[in-house]
Amino acid sequence: MSSIHSVKRSQSHLAWDNSIPPVIIIPSGDTVTFSCLDASNGQITQSSTPNTLSSLIFSQLDQLNGPVYVQGAAPGDTLQIDVLSVDTADWGWTALIPGFGLLSDEFPDPALKIWKLNKEEQYAWFDKEKGIKVLLRPFAGEMGVAPGKKGAFSTIPPYATGGNIDTRHVCAGAALYLPVEVEGALFSIGDGHAAQGDGEVCGTAIETPMQVTVRLTVRKDRPYTKTPHFQTAATGGANVRDGRGxxxxxxxxxxxxxxDIREATRGAVRNMINFLETEYQLDRVAAYMLCSVAGDLRMHEVVDMPNYVIGMMLPTSLLRGARA
Structure with a gap:
């Protein structure tokens, strides 16, 4: 049985920087439980109003808990993050923050919604009078490893090494794979979300404090992992609805x-071709055709500039028994 380690809320940092010392060192395959504040770093509370948004200290947003040094991780490896559980608070918030969001020029005024989360039944009322409720699918918006380049990099955008990927499918039961660029990987996590649509178009989800438990495993057999890859949970409401069946x-x-959104899209397809070549010994032409007839392109994150996250998603049922 792997030991379980913990990282406290106070063990946090505000930049991706490989010079930040790890808060713990663990063997590959161990589990870690992180206690995280919401993306506002506690600046927004259940009693906040839209006026609170005008006093936000932006340099304190999207803090990360960690980093965790995983023994045996070296540049060129892959860190596998198995998401074992995500437990949110019983409340959350969604905001229109001036200057953020896909339509920020059309919605310049601040707005704030405080949610009551029904964790037992896994929903929250958006508008009870109109009968509109949102299913809760909690996940961590920020999951990443330290970049190989020296210096401090903002936690706001996503990167090839992860970061603010805001990808709703990486919930409990899913596995995320990240390319390692430094010794020990230096994994960090944060930005709890109770629910979010693909793209996070207004710039916020149902933001909430969370406790999340992950297993961190070093993989030496995935040289094709150059950007975040993930596999969704086998069952449950957090998976993508399969339009075919x-x-x-x-x-x-x-x-x-x-x-560049087109280059992000091209990269997603190219990376799937590389995966199919390596794992299933398909030639590049066949892999490209399979992407076209069975793969789905998704906009996972489109508001945290300067980078976009575009995904190419392939049903695993197509490949059962196909591994050479």
Whole structure:
């Protein structure tokens, strides 16, 4: 049985920087439980109003808990993050923050919604009078490893090494794969979300404090992991709805991360081709065709500039028994 380690709320930092010393050192395969504040770093509370948004200290947003040094991780490896559980607070918030969001020029005024989360039944009322409720699918918006380049990098955008990927499918039961660029990987996590749509178009989800438990495993057999990859949970409401069969499907996803949305999209497809070549010995032409007839492109994150996260998602059922 792997030991369980813990990282406290106070063990946090505000930049991706490989010079930040780890808060704990663990063997590969161990589990870690993180206690995290919401993306506002506690600046927004259940009693906050839209006026609170005008006094936000932006340099304190999107803090990270960690980093965790995983023994045996070296540049060129892959860190596998198995999401074991995500437990949110019983409240959350969604805001229109001036200057943020896909339509920030059309919605310049601050707005704030405080949610009551029904954790037992896993929903929250958006508008009870109109009968509109949102299913809770909690996940961590920030998951990443330290970049190989020296210096401090903002926690706001996503990167090839992860970061603010804001990808709703990486919930409990899913596995995330990140390319390691420094010794020990230096994994950090934060930005609890109770629910979010693909893209996070207004710039916030249902933001909430969270306690999340993950297993961190070093992989030496995935040289094709150059950007975040993930596999969705086998069952449950957090998976993508399979339009072909009408039920819940399990997907493997590769991503492209780039400041140019077309290049991010091209990267997602190219990375899926590389995955299929390596894992299933498909030639590049066949892999490209399979992406076209069975893969789904998704906009996972489109507001945390300067980078976009685009995913190519392929149902794992297509590949059962196909591994050479």
């Amino acid at each position: 009408g039920g819940e499907a399990q997907y493997y996803c590769t991503t492209g991360v780039d400041s």
